[in-house]
Amino acid sequence: AQTVTQSQPEMSVQEAETVTLSCTYDTSESDYYLFWYKQPPSRQMILVIRQEAYKQQNATENRFSVNFQKAAKSFSLKISDSQLGDAAMYFCAYINFGNEKLTFGTGTRLTIIP
Amino acid sequence: SAVISQKPSRDICQRGTSLTIQCQVDSQVTMMFWYRQQPGQSLTLIATANQGSEATYESGFVIDKFPISRPNLTFSTLTVSNMSPEDSSIYLCSVDRVGTEAFFGQGTRLTVV
Numbered sequence: 598a599q600t601v602t603q604s605q606p607e608m609s610v611q612e613a614e615t616v617t618l619s620c621t622y623d624t625s626e627s628d629y630y631l632f633w634y635k636q637p638p639s640r641q642m643i644l645v646i647r648q649e650a651y652k653q654q655n656a657t658e659n660r661f662s663v664n665f666q667k668a669a670k671s672f673s674l675k676i677s678d679s680q681l682g683d684a685a686m687y688f689c690a691y692i693n694f695g696n697e698k699l700t701f702g703t704g705t706r707l708t709i710i711p
Numbered sequence: 712s713a714v715i716s717q718k719p720s721r722d723i724c725q726r727g728t729s730l731t732i733q734c735q736v737d738s739q740v741t742m743m744f745w746y747r748q749q750p751g752q753s754l755t756l757i758a759t760a761n762q763g764s765e766a767t768y769e770s771g772f773v774i775d776k777f778p779i780s781r782p783n784l785t786f787s788t789l790t791v792s793n794m795s796p797e798d799s800s801i802y803l804c805s806v807d808r809v810g811t812e813a814f815f816g817q818g819t820r821l822t823v824v
Binding site: 634 | 756805
C-alpha cells in the first residue's frame with residue numbers, strides 16, 4: 598500500500614520569506630501523480646500544485662514550486678514570498694495512475710508571521 | 712472543474728441520533744468519495760460511492776455505521792448513524808478527474824454531544 602509522510606507537523610515563516618514543506622512517499626508504482634493541497638480554516642480543500650511522475654521537470658505555479666525527486670520518493674513544496682493568506686494546513690497527496698483513490702499525508706500547519 | 716455543494720456545513724447532534732450529509736455536483740461523475748477528518752488529523756477515506764452499485768468501504772468503516780446512497784451521477788449522501796462523541800469530525804465529499812485534481816465539498820463539521 599502507498600504511504601505519504603509529512604515529517605513537519607508545524608512550520609512558520611516570516612511574511613515575504615521562503616519556506617519549504619517536506620513530503621516523502623512510498624510506492625512500487627512507476628506511474629502516479631502527486632499533489633499539494635491547502636486547507637485554510639474555511640475547511641475548503643484547494644489544489645496548490647500537482648506533479649506527474651513521468652515528468653522530470655518540476656511543477657511551478659506562481660509562488661509555489663516543487664522539488665520532485667523520484668528516485669528518493671521526495672516531493673517538497675516551496676512557497677516563495679510568503680503571504681498572510683498562505684496560512685493553512687498543507688497536505689501532500691498521492692494517486693496511482695488509473696486509480697482514483699487519493700492517499701493523504703498527515704499535514705503541515707503553516708503559520709505566517711507578519 | 713467541478714463545483715460541489717455539501718450540506719449541512721455544520722451540525723451539533725445528540726448521541727444516538729443519525730445525520731445525513733448531502734453532496735451535489737454540478738456535473739456527472741462516475742465516482743464520489745467520502746472522507747472523515749478527525750480534529751487536527753488528515754483525511755481518511757470512508758468509502759467510494761458508485762452510481763448503481765453498493766459503495767465500497769475502506770477498512771475500519773462499515774455500511775451499518777456509514778450508509779451511503781448514490782441515486783444518480785450528480786448526487787450522494789452519507790449518513791452517520793447512532794452517533795457517539797467519537798464521530799465528531801469534519802466529513803468531506805470529493806470527486807476527481809484521474810490525473811488532474813480532486814474537487815472537494817466545503818465539508819460538514821459534526822459535533823456530537
